[in-house]
Amino acid sequence: MPTSRYQLLVDRFAADIRAGRLQAGVRLPTHRALAQREGVALVTASRVYAELAALGLVSGETGRGTFVRETQLPPGHGIDQATVARGMLDLNFNYPSVPGQAELLRTALRNLAAAGDLEALLRYQPHAGRPVERAAVADHLAQTGLHVSAEQVLVVTGAQHGLAVAVLGLLQPGNVVAVDALTYPGFKIVAETHRVELAPIPARGQGPDLEALDALCRQRRVRAVYCMPTLQNPLGWVLDRPQRQRLAEIARQHDLILIEDAAYAFLVSDVPPPLAAFAPERTVYVSGYSKSVAAGLRVGFVVAPLRWVATLERVIRATNWNTPGVMTAIACQWLKDGTVARCEAQKRLDAQARQALAAQVLAGMPTVGHPSSYFLWLPLPEDMRADQVAMALMREQVSVSTAEPFAASAQVPHALRLALGSVPLGALRGALEQVRRAVGDY
Template sequence: MAQPRYKQLVDRLAADIRAGRLRPGTRLPTHRDLAVREGLALVTATRVYAELQEMGLVSGETGRGTFVKEALPRGQGIDLSAWSADTVDLSFNYPSSPGQTDLLRVALRQLAVAGDLESLLRYQPHGGREHERATAARHLASRGLPATVETTLLVSGAQHGLTTAAMALLEPGDVVAVDALTYPGFKLAAEANRLELVPIPAAGRGPDLGALAALCKQRRVRAVYVMPTLHNPLGWVMSATRCRDLVAIARHHGLILIEDGAYAFLAEGAPPPLASLAPETTVYVSSLSKSVATGLRVGFVCAPSAWIPKLERAIRATTWNTPAIMTAIGCGWMEDGTVARLEEEKRRDAAMRQGLVADILGPLKRVGHPCSYFVWLPLAQEVRADEVAMALMRERVSVSTALPFSTSAHVPHAIRLAIGSVDLATLTRSLETVARVIAERTY
C-alpha cells in the first residue's frame, strides 16, 4: 500500500535532519508556507510538524516558529550520569564532604563487631525495624515534623518514597497538580502509576495558589506534589503565609499533599513543613541522599497513621525492605550526630559554591537560593537551550535543559546547573565555560 504523501514528507524531513542537511537551530517554513510549498492542506502541514516534534526532531515555539532541535544526550536530566570519564557533570548533584569515606570505614568496622550482625542478613519489617523507625522519627521531629514510630517508615531513598506514596495513595487516572517546573523523578513516578499531571504556574516564590484553586473547581484534583522548602529546580522557599494558604486549599478540596523535603536541610530558618500544619493530609518524603551520600539509599516517609498500612504494602511490592546494612549505618549516623554535622558542612559548602556562581556568571540572569546546590539560568530570547547544552557537551560539560523539569506544553529556554558534584577548581573552570558559551550566543 502506498504511503500517504504527508508521511513521505515526514520521512524526508526526518532524514534531512538526521543526516545533518537541516542543521540544528534551522528555522523551518511556517505551517502555511509548508502547505503552499508541498501542496498540502494547512491542517496536514500542521500534522507533519506535530509528528516531527513527537519524534524529538523539531520544537515548535509560540511566536518564534518551528526549529530543528539539537540531538541532546540520552536522559536530558532524568537518566543522569557523566557521559564520559572526562566530562564534568553539572547535571546531577551528589554532594560529598571531606572525610566521608573514612566515616564509612569506621561505620563498617563498628558494624562488624555489633552483636546483632546476623539479623542484618534476614528480611526486615517492610517499614523498618521499630528502633530504626524511632531513630528516623526523632530525626524528622528535629525538623519540626509530627513524626512518631507509628507515622514514620523507612524507604530506599526519596525517589522510592515518592513512588510508594503514588502507588499507595493514588489510583491510575488521578489528577495531581504539580509545579510547571518540577522534579523529574516525580514525573517518572507519575508515569509509572499512570497519573495525570496538571501544571501550576509559578508566582514569585512558590506556586500560583489562585491557579490551583481555580483548577480544583474545574477538575477533580486528587493530590498536590510540592517542594515548599528549597524547590528543585527554582530554589524557592515558600513563606509561612503561602504554606498556610496552600493547606487551606488542600483541606477545602480534600487534597493529599505530597511534600518533598529532599533539599530542605539546606535552608535554615525556613517556615515549618506542611506536614506540621496539616498532618492529617500530608505525606512527607525526604532522605539522606543529599545530606549524607547518594549511595546511602535510606529515606523517610512520614504520613498519617491511617495511611501507613497502604504505604507498607507498597514498600513490600517494590523492595520488601530497605537494605539492612545501609539502614543500620544511616541510623547510627543520625544517632551520633554525624548527619547533623554533615548537613552543617554542606550548608557552608553550598553557600560557598553559590558565591562562585555569582562571581563568575556575573550579569547572567539567575534563579536560585543562596545555599542550594543548583542554579537555574533563564536564557535570552534569541538563545536556544538545546544548542547551549550541546555546545557545552562538546566542551565536556554536561548540564540539564528545562525539558526534564517541565510539565507544561511550553518548555522554557533555560538550563539548570548542579554545582555540588565536582571540586571547586573544576567548578570554577566549568562555570567560566558556561558563561563563555552563553555569551557567544547572546546578542
C-alpha cells in the same frame, strides 16, 4: 501499498535533519506555509510536525514557531544520564560530597561488624523498617519542627522510592496531580509510569501561584499536589509561613493529598516548619539521605497519617519487600551519633560557598536560585536555544541540563539548570566560566 504523502514528508524532513542538511536551531515553515508549499491539507502539515516532534527532531514553541532540535544531545538530557563520561565536568547531576565521608563509612562498617547483631541484618526486615529505626527517623525529624510518632514513619530505599510508594499507594491511574510548572524530573517519571496526569501551576514570585491552584481545583477534579516547599528544584524558592498556611487551606477545601518532597530541605536553616506540620492529616512527607550524606546511601523515609500507613507498607512490600538492613542500620547509627547532623552542617556551608562563587562568575546574568542551594537556574535570551548551548558545552566537556526534563507543560522555556554540587570546588570556577562563554558565544 503506496507510501502516504504525510509519511513521505516526515521521512524527508527526518533524513534532512539527521544528515545535517537542516541544522539545529533552524526555524521551519509555519504549518500553513508548509501546507501551501507541499500542496497538502493544513491538518496534514500539523500532523507532520507532530510526528517529527514525537521523534525528538523538532520542537514547537508557542508564538515562535517550529525549530530543528539538536539531535546529538542525548534525549531527556538532565534526567536520563546515569553516568558522566570520564573528564566531563558534571553540572547536570547533584551528588554533593564533603571530605572524610569515605572514612566515615569505614568506621561505620567496623562498628557494625563489632556490634554482635550482624546476622539479624542479613535476614528480611519488617516492610516499613524496625521500630528502633523508625523511632530514630522520628527523633531526627523533630529537630526540623515536624513531630510525628515512630508508627507514622516508613523506611524506604531512598527518597525516589518514597515518592513512588506515595503515588502507587494513594493515587489511581488517571488521577490529576498539580505540580509546579517547572518541577523535579524524578516525580514526572513516577507519574508517567503510574499514568497519573500532571497539571502545571504557574510560578508567582517566590513560589507557585496558589490562587491559580485554587482555580484549577474548581475547574478540575485534582486529587493531589506535589511540591517542594523548602528549596524547590529547580528554582530554589522557599515558601514562607503564609504560603504554607494557604496551601494547607486549599488542600482542606478541595480534599487534596499533599506530597511534600524535602530532599534538599536540610540545606536551609531558620525556615518555617514543614508543610506536613500545617496539614498533618493529609500530607505525605518524603525525604532521604542521598543528598545530606551520600548518594550511595539509599535510605529514605516516608511520613504519613496513620490511616495511610498500612496501605503504603503494602506498596513497600510489593516494590522492594523490605528495607535494606545493613544500609538502614548505618544510617540510623549516624542519626543517633550526630554524623548526619554534621554532614548537613558541612554541606550547608559547602552549598553557600558554591553559590557565592557562581554569583561571582555569572555576575550580571539573570540567574534564579537560593544562596544555600546546590543548583542554579539560568534563563537564556529569547533568541538563544538551550539545546544548542548544552551541546556546545558538552563538546567542551561540560555537562548541563536544559529545562526540558523539568517542564510539566508543553511550553518549555530556554534555560539551563546548573547543578553545583558534583564538580570539585577547585574545578567549579572553570566550569562556570565555560558556561558564561558558551552563553556569550550565542
